[in-house]
Amino acid sequence: xxxxxxxxxxxxxxxxxxxxxxxxxxxxxxxxxxxxxxxxxxxxxxxxxxxxxxxxxxxxxxxxxxxxxxxxxxxxxxxxxxxxxxxxxxxxxxxxxxxxxxxxxxxxxxxxxx
Amino acid sequence: xxxxxxxxxxxxxxxxxxxxxxxxxxxxxxxxxxxxxxxxxxxxxxxxxxxxxxxxxxxxxxxxxxxxxxxxxxxxxxxxxxxxxxxxxxxxxxxxxxxxxxxxxxxxxxxxxxxxx
Numbered sequence: 001x002x003x004x005x006x007x008x009x010x011x012x013x014x015x016x017x018x019x020x021x022x023x024x025x026x027x028x029x030x031x032x033x034x035x036x037x038x039x040x041x042x043x044x045x046x047x048x049x050x051x052x053x054x055x056x057x058x059x060x061x062x063x064x065x066x067x068x069x070x071x072x073x074x075x076x077x078x079x080x081x082x083x084x085x086x087x088x089x090x091x092x093x094x095x096x097x098x099x100x101x102x103x104x105x106x107x108x109x110x111x112x113x114x
Numbered sequence: 115x116x117x118x119x120x121x122x123x124x125x126x127x128x129x130x131x132x133x134x135x136x137x138x139x140x141x142x143x144x145x146x147x148x149x150x151x152x153x154x155x156x157x158x159x160x161x162x163x164x165x166x167x168x169x170x171x172x173x174x175x176x177x178x179x180x181x182x183x184x185x186x187x188x189x190x191x192x193x194x195x196x197x198x199x200x201x202x203x204x205x206x207x208x209x210x211x212x213x214x215x216x217x218x219x220x221x222x223x224x225x226x227x228x229x230x231x
Contacts, residue, residue: 031217043158043202045218056217091157098217099209102148105157 002027004106006092012112013082021077021109025094032075033095033103034067035059038088046090049075050098082113115140120203120222129231133190137203137222140184145208147179147186148219152200162188193229200224 005024013019025032034046045059049069060066064083069075079086089108095101120137127133135149146165150158164170164177164186176189186205190197204219 033218035219042223043221045220048217050217059218089157093219102160102163103219104160105150108157 004092004094004104006090006106006109008109009107010110010112012114015084015113016081018078018080019082019111021079021090021092021111023075023077023092023094023106025073025075025092026104029094029096029101030072031095031098031101031103032069033093034075034077035091035093035105036088037091037108041088043091046077048098055098079111082111084113087111087113116222117141117220118203118205118222120201120225122223122225124226124228126228126230127193129193129195129229131193131229133193133197133227133229135188135190135201135203135225135227137186137188138184139186139203139205139220141205141207141220142184143207144184144205146206147177148204148206149175149177149188150202150204150221151197152202152224154199158202190227193227195229195231198228200226 007022033048037043047057064080067077091108092106093103095103118139149162151161152158162177164179170177174191178187202224203222207216209216
C-alpha cells in the first residue's frame with residue numbers, strides 16, 4: 001500500500017517568512033510523528049499525535065513551531081518567522097499506535113532558509 | 115552521556131563479511147528497539163525491531179538485545195556493497211515507564227557502514 005507522503009519535497013524560503021509542511025500518514029495509522037534531521041544534531045523528535053491530539057510536544061524548539069492534525073489523518077507543521085537554523089530535513093513518520101508498532105518514515109521535506 | 119550511543123565508525127568491511135553495529139542506551143525505561151538504514155539523501159528505512167532479550171533473525175540481519183547491559187546490536191551477514199549506508203539505532207520508552215514520551219523514538223548519531231568489493 002501507499003507509504004507516508006510529504007509535501008513539498010523541497011522548500012527554499014527567505015528568513016522571516018512562514019512555511020507549512022504537510023504529512024499524509026499510512027492509511028489506518030493513528031499515530032503520527034514529526035522529526036528533524038540536520039548535520040549537527042542528528043535525528044531529533046519534535047512532536048507526535050495520537051489521533052488529533054498531541055500528548056508530547058517536548059521536542060518543538062520554540063514557539064515559532066506548531067503542528068496540527070485534522071481528521072486523524074493529515075498533519076501540518078508550521079514554522080513562523082523562519083530562521084537560518086531552521087534549515088534541515090523535516091521527516092514525518094506514522095505507526096499503528098504510539099505504544100506499539102513500528103514507525104515508518106516519509107521521504108522528508110528539505111527546508112532551506114536563506 | 116548521550117541517551118543513545120553508537121560506535122562512531124565509519125565501519126568498513128569486505129564483501130561477504132559480517133558487519134557488527136553496536137548501540138548502548140541510558141534510559142532503563144526503554145522497551146522497544148529499532149534499527150533503521152539510511153542511504154545518502156534518503157529517509158530512514160526500518161530494517162529490524164526487537165522487544166525481548168535475545169536474538170532476532172530476519173534474513174541476513176540479526177538483532178541482539180541485552181536489557182541488563184542496556185545494549186543492542188545489529189549483525190549483517192554476507193555483507194553486500196548495497197548494504198553501504200548509515201545505520202541508526204533508535205529506542206522507545208514503554209508506556210508503563212510513565213509520562214507521555216512513550217511515543218517518540220530517540221536516535222543515536224548513526225554508524226556509517228561501507229562494504230567494499
